[in-house]
Amino acid sequence: MKKLITAASALTALLIMQASPAADEISAEARLAAQHVAVMTCANCHGPQGRSIVPKFPTLAGQHPKYLAAQLQAFKAQTRGDPDALGYMWGMSAPLSDDLIGALAAYYGAQTPGPGRGGDSGAIARGADIYANGVAAEGIPPCVACHGPGAVGTEEAPRLAGQHAQYLLKQLRSFQNNMRNVAVMHGVAQDLKATEMHSVAAYLQSLGGA
Ligand code: HEC
Ligand code: HEC
Known part of the structure; x- marks a missing residue:
């Protein structure tokens, strides 16, 4: 917790130093600030x-x-409103300037994703089918389309x-009940059954790399 509080004060100091927002460009300062916040706080x-x-x-x-x-x-505007979004990310995002948000997004976008994680092979196979084909009988579209x-x-x-x-499973539930x-x-999620959500989440978790 102490580490988090120290990181939060470092964050505040950096935000005060922030220059005015530059259009689509990420300034060297914003890049450095994002790296610092990512390592000290978000990590x-x-x-x-x-x-x-x-x-x-x-x-x-x-x-x-x-x-x-x-x-x-959306966290900063408090429109992504699931209890975990509220509990963790509303506060975290509140002090972030538009510049720093852009730079943090670029920083994470440039990182290499980790490996997939295995699980129940039956669920993974069922999930792969839902991902590719949806569930026609229930009006669920193929996820691959988007x-x-x-x-x-x-x-x-x-x-x-x-x-x-x-995490995926919780998001699907939050979309279903409109908390998110x-x-x-x-x-997409309104007619997904619990077992279908579990399967598609297990499949997605199993995919790794690029
Ligand atoms: C104390 C823990 C904690 C810290 C520190 C934290 N986050 Fe989060 N973050 C969460 C949780 C929990 C969620 C998932 C919220 C939900 O379930 O809706 C989340 C979700 C997110 C998401 C949404 C991801 C997605 O796939 O939709 C982004 C982006 C994000 N955080 C960025 C950041 C950044 C940038 C920082 C640093 C400034 C940060 N977080 C610091 C806990 C944290
Ligand atoms: C018509 C396009 C479309 C289809 C089809 C679709 N999605 Fe999405 N999905 C989106 C968009 C757009 C978002 C981002 C929502 C936002 O802005 O918060 C999203 C977000 C998500 C998220 C949240 C990710 C995160 O990091 O928080 C999950 C999980 C997800 N979709 C799962 C699925 C699954 C599973 C299927 C198939 C059953 C599916 N989606 C089908 C468009 C689609």
């Missing part, structure tokens, strides 16, 4: 270089910068490959 939960080892904390390494920045802005082959994500939808199953209020994923 306490999200792991070194954003490769999280604790299932509650999502892996950030290799995630698309546009998605990361949008999520940090999240891309290998679940590496696209400009429009986040990377899911190698993410912790526990995103129309497109509410539509």
Whole structure:
């Protein structure tokens, strides 16, 4: 906890030093500040270089910068409202300037994702089928249509490959009950059964690398 508090004061000091926002460019100062905040603060939960080892904390390494920045802005605006988002990330994101958010997103986007983690092979196979084909009878669309082959994500939808199953499962539930209020994923998740969520999460966790 002491480490976190020290990191938080370092964060505040850096934010005061922040220059005014530059359009699409990330200044050298913002880059350095982001690296410092990532190592001193964010890594306490999200792991070194954003490769999280604790299932509650999502892996950030290799995630698309546009998605990361949008999520940090949503935490800061308090519109991503699941209890864990509220409990952990509203406070963390509150002091971040737009510049620093852009630089943090670029920093994590540039990190190499970790390896996949195995699990129940039956669930993984069922999950692979749902990912590729959806569940036609229940009106669930193929995830691959938006999240891309290998679940590496696209400009429009986040990377899911190698993410912790526990985190993914919780997000699917939060989309379903609208605690994380995103129309497109509410539509996808609203009729997903618990076993289908478990399977698709196990499959996604098993995917690793690039
Ligand atoms: C004390 C622990 C903790 C710290 C420190 C922390 N986070 Fe988080 N972060 C979380 C948790 C928990 C979640 C998942 C929230 C949820 O389940 O909705 C999260 C979610 C996120 C997400 C969303 C990821 C996704 O896939 O949607 C981003 C981005 C993020 N954090 C960035 C950061 C950054 C950048 C920092 C440093 C400024 C940071 N976090 C510091 C706990 C933490
Ligand atoms: C029509 C496009 C579309 C389809 C189909 C789709 N998704 Fe998504 N998904 C998105 C978008 C866009 C987001 C980002 C939501 C946001 O902005 O918070 C997302 C976010 C997610 C997240 C949150 C990731 C994180 O890091 O927090 C999970 C988990 C997810 N989708 C799983 C799935 C699964 C599983 C399927 C298939 C059953 C699926 N999605 C199908 C568009 C889609």
